[in-house]
């Protein structure tokens with residue numbers, strides 16, 4: 001093999017995907033060959049000279065080989081890191097020394113906090129220890145993960161260690177995907193899923209043990225579960241609750257859970273030398289790329305982990321690095337460049353766990369998923385620009401934004417620690433020491449204090465928890481966030497004047513999605529277009545289905561135009577799905593039309609799940625045969641708060657908030673001039689863009705949300721010139737106090 005040719009072909013995203021597909025095809029061919037051989041064995045003309053017994057023996061041999069191949073294939077995708085037998089690997093983990101102490105502590109305490117370095121074995125081992133000790137006899141051992149990817153990969157890993165299939169004794173549940181069976185004793189799931197289960201079963205009666213893993217991440221769902229499980233524990237003395245964390249904020253967890261014991265798992269970590277920038281960095285991406293090249297050219301062998309903020313940034317950095325390394329020629333060793341972010345298919349993700357080939361240095365470009373959720377062995381260098389992308393809700397503007405923000409000191413230290421797992425390492429902080437001490441906060445702000453809470457509050461209300469002020473949050477959200485969430489739910493008619501759940505709200509809470517989408521879906525039932533809306537909602541809940549490969553963007557864009565609906569993106573998504581459906585859901589159709597087959601398949605899964613939910617609640621799945629007006633009106637009933645009006649000076653202005661926004665360049669409405677539009681979300685890049693935009697008639701806003709909009713006189717007869725203003729502006733000042741007083745009322749009633 002010529003130097004580098006193998007590794008460099010496996011560089012980034014699309015190449016990896018192609019390589020993976022080719023591998024898969026090859027493996028499939030191999031298995032087919034095996035089967036063909038086996039068929040020959042059964043052909044008496046071919047096997048004249050063999051005895052019957054001999055043929056039977058050969059047959060069993062082949063079956064085993066084919067089965068083994070299948071196992072091998074599964075193993076590859078599990079991300080097995082070495083060839084050590086599983087048992088030996090399990091015993092070599094730091095947590096193994098603590099096995100009996102842990103089991104004893106769980107048996108003797110209802111609540112327990114366990115702290116240990118990432119990679120020490122908390123997630124994969126504790127559940128197995130408890131299962132081995134028979135604690136799954138009285139109920140499932142559940143373990144939550146903030147990230148879907150982690151839930152899936154960990155379940156696969158544990159199933160592999162136990163030598164069982166995922167979905168049997170070990171399973172996982174994530175939104176729209178349930179891989180468990182009545183046999184399941186160990187169940188991994190996202191924290192959001194367990195929160196959803198609490199709706200129907202607040203006592204958690206299915207579980208004997210629940211482990212809230214990665215508690216330091218402080219996702220909203222984990223924070224809510226803290227309170228729900230504390231409550232469930234009071235009523236169920238036999239329920240065991242374990243809180244695990246990779247960082248040292250354990251005292252706070254312990255205090256919250258009635259001063260429960262804390263167990264520390266000693267990690268085998270090595271010292272990490274920290275290097276700071278001497279001057280502030282202007283362009284962190286450029287600085288990170290320079291830093292990687294520098295390490296690669298001048299430093300000793302050892303893999304590099306770079307923390308970036310998101311998928312696009314990572315993909316483009318992979319490409320730039322690839323080009324830069326090419327210019328070095330053969331003078332320097334190979335650099336294997338690998339991306340990791342949650343949207344990456346899990347088979348490709350597992351590439352990063354494979355041992356680095358000889359004479360090669362690996363560089364992994366990761367989002368903060370690599371801070372604690374996944375562990376990569378063999379990292380000696382960490383490059384930390386000091387940023388991450390967080391979802392943040394601006395309650396005043398009423399919008400959610402993904403913003404790149406400075407990380408906390410705790411996160412920076414977590415990142416640093418990644419370099420000291422296999423030996424002494426180095427961490428390059430691309431910010432000054434003074435910035436670290438003076439500008440970074442000590443801990444990250446919990447999600448619950450910065451995100452849109454309407455989904456969470458709807459679920460709490462549906463559980464009969466009306467008194468949100470006295471709800472036992474570990475860190476209560478700011479009042480402004482609560483009030484704006486209550487307001488949104490009130491506007492969506494999920495809550496009544498007194499802040500109680502309405503019938504509609506009850507219905508909405510049964511769908512695992514944002515309240516705006518849930519409202520749209522519920523409205524589609526009475527508008528008799530639930531089939532279409534189900535498809536649109538499914539398409540909105542998966543990743544972008546349009547594929548724009550480098551060098552073929554124009555070609556791809558031309559194909560996309562074929563699907564464009566003149567009224568906008570929601571109907572365009574419907575067109576795409578319908579066309580794919582007409583072509584028997586084929587992969588070939590996707591290739592020809594530059595669509596992501598995988599994402600469409602996922603959308604179809606989601607669609608089936610939602611249809612099942614509708615049926616389960618006795619709601620009919622009916623079609624309006626694609627009538628664009630019926631569909632758009634229904635969309636308005638959920639998204640009326642996300643409406644914008646054209647402004648010839650600046651593009652568009654949101655009706656609520658009056659913010660300047662544009663139509664995203666990728667929208668089918670880009671460059672078109674409709675007077676009124678609704679949008680799915682706002683994205684902040686160079687400017688504020690509306691994403692997934694659909695044109696509407698202004699009159700629909702008043703028709704679908706008369707409690708939210710009022711007409712303020714029209715300039716002419718034309719409906720299009722109707723002037724519309726959100727009602728609440730009229731008393732926006734008092735609005736907060738009004739909502740708050742109703743919360744208080746609620747409390748008094750309760």
Ligand code: CDP
Pocket residue numbers: 078079080081093116117118119120121122123124125153154157353372375377
């Ligand atoms: O939860 P914690 O970070 O303490 O560790 P873990 O996730 O239980 O991982 C224990 C070990 O299993 C690590 O050394 C990982 O390398 C390995 N592992 C793996 O090889 N593949 C996975 N999908 C998950 C873990």
Ligand code: MG
Pocket residue numbers: 119122123124213214372373
């Ligand atoms: Mg873990």
